[in-house]
Amino acid sequence: MPEETIFSKIIRREIPSEIVYQDDLVTAFRDINPQAPTHILIVPNKLIPTVNDVTPEDEPMLGRLFTVAGRIARQEGIAEGGYRLLVNCNRDAGQEVYHLHMHILGGRRLGPMLARQS
Numbered sequence: 070m071p072e073e074t075i076f077s078k079i080i081r082r083e084i085p086s087e088i089v090y091q092d093d094l095v096t097a098f099r100d101i102n103p104q105a106p107t108h109i110l111i112v113p114n115k116l117i118p119t120v121n122d123v124t125p126e127d128e129p130m131l132g133r134l135f136t137v138a139g140r141i142a143r144q145e146g147i148a149e150g151g152y153r154l155l156v157n158c159n160r161d162a163g164q165e166v167y168h169l170h171m172h173i174l175g176g177r178r179l180g181p182m183l184a185r186q187s
């Protein structure tokens with residue numbers, strides 16, 4: 070079994086966070102360190118560490134991530150202006166929390182997709 074992260078405790082509401090949506094498959098809550106006016110994470114309720122660990126049986130949950138992303142974008146008023154969905158996988162992408170999550174970022178011009186190398 071993979072090791073639980075702080076996100077499992079957030080999903081079970083054992084530690085405080087601003088949950089904006091929850092159903093049988095996914096939970097969405099505001100990022101603790103927002104990079105944009107709207108910065109929300111959507112996570113599977115089941116612990117899946119990275120995209121590399123996804124299996125075909127996870128496909129209903131993966132589809133739910135997108136339908137919930139659209140719903141939250143409308144709720145947050147960023148659907149028309151636009152937003153970015155982002156999933157980091159492992160070290161080179163800078164993944165910090167090893168519980169699969171989709172970032173929803175919006176509410177300002179987000180700029181180029183990748184930071185320039187210095």
Ligand code: DGP
Nearest residue numbers: 075086099100101102157163164165166
């Ligand atoms: P990533 O680099 O893709 O693994 O992003 C992890 C994100 O998780 C990062 O933007 C900060 C956020 N985060 C980490 N710990 C917590 C927490 O305890 N609560 C909340 N709400 N967000 C957290």
